[in-house]
Amino acid sequence: MDETAPQKGTVTQRAIEQIKGMIAEGRLEPGQRLPTERDLAVQLGISRSSMREAIRALTVLGVLEARHGSGIYVTQLEAGDLLETFGVVADLSRGPRLVELLEVRRILESTATALAAARITPDQLAEVEKHLTAMNATDDPEEILAHDLAFHREIAAAACNDTMAAILEGLSSRTFRARVWRGYQEEGAFARTRREHAAIHRALVARDPEAARAAAAAHVGEVEQWLRAQLGG
Amino acid sequence: MDETAPQKGTVTQRAIEQIKGMIAEGRLEPGQRLPTERDLAVQLGISRSSMREAIRALTVLGVLEARHGSGIYVTQLEAGDLLETFGVVADLSRGPRLVELLEVRRILESTATALAAARITPDQLAEVEKHLTAMNATDDPEEILAHDLAFHREIAAAACNDTMAAILEGLSSRTFRARVWRGYQEEGAFARTRREHAAIHRALVARDPEAARAAAAAHVGEVEQWLRAQLGG
């Protein structure tokens, strides 16, 4: 019979699963501090090097947080923490997958905008308007892009679904949009973008979910169709 | 002036970004083999330990793949590879976030099912039917769950959007559904689930996207509302 460990996979992989399991079972609470690397290594019967690799892996996944000189802590396990790595998908995708990502974004963004139309608060709406006007007041592509991102981020937040907002954040990551928009903007899409943003804003003010859904879907769909055409020929 | 490295963050973090950058820039192609850990460490001017941590991090993200005794390779960078970690979000989420995840799944699953109604091939439809009948022919919860997963997986694949399918795969990960369904099934939801699956199947056969969308949304929505009630009181 096997005694303690069935020796499946690398010791590091096993350590990752064990720590993940401890959190899933509730033995490690969000924000709680873990034992030191040295102690953890002893507890799991592995070397500190392997334990460090496991900790590093869970760190990039947004599950753990290492503070130099202080200790290792479990993150708050919020959607933003865990879905931060979602951005790498967008950053490393090319060709057809970019279209797929935009399709996913269109579906989620349109729904999120519809929800926002029903739930947005006056303060949030004012914030949306701030970015809308700021975006219309400049010609600097960098600044436009920044306010564009903030515009959609504020709307996503108003939808009251942090998970959805975090996914959309990854699908709109700066490097991702910069790559797609580099070409899109060159075709004089600024005016069109401003019109579409205005339409989304009108739907939010009117608290009309269906109009908001349509406006958001059309907005993302524009870019999606353009990109599809770029790849097709 | 800074010469080579501005010393931002840990050396491991820097190595992760550099390798990721090499892939993003196309200097490393999917499937290509990387230099050895020892060589990479020398190239980036860090120790092998730190380099190993960086490689491990990129491995868990699904970007790299280490083959013992052979070398380190870039994955195909397909949606499945990169979104595998999406499952940990589902596994580590509790309480209100489970509802949020189900809401996201409802949105994506309904759209994917609608797309599938228009695009599914006879072979794929046959596969769907196979899991449908197999699911109805047994009372073993384990087997039902397995065929349930396969049922939706096949439909997602028929939607012709690998990225969406990969996300849905993560949102339906075995441990996630097992946790939610443990209680749901106890309330005699088997019959209802079978009815709903039958409705989805009818819509697929009829090639009716709107009916498929509604049936899928209702199906996921059922579980979502049940879970919402569980948490609410």
Added chain:
DNA sequence: CCCTGGAGGTGGTCGGACCACTATCGGTCA
């Protein structure tokens, strides 16, 4: 020609050493 065995190269693991940073506790000074 096929098969086999060994050698070299690769990732996987380990232990120890040292550095950089942080938190804490003690004493010192106003």
Added chain:
DNA sequence: TGACCGATAGTGGTCCGACCACCTCCAGGG
């Protein structure tokens, strides 16, 4: 008495060298 501050122990971060387990490939024998 109180606030300030420096020493100190403990933490993660980095590096090194060694050895092990595994794969690949090719030379040599059948």
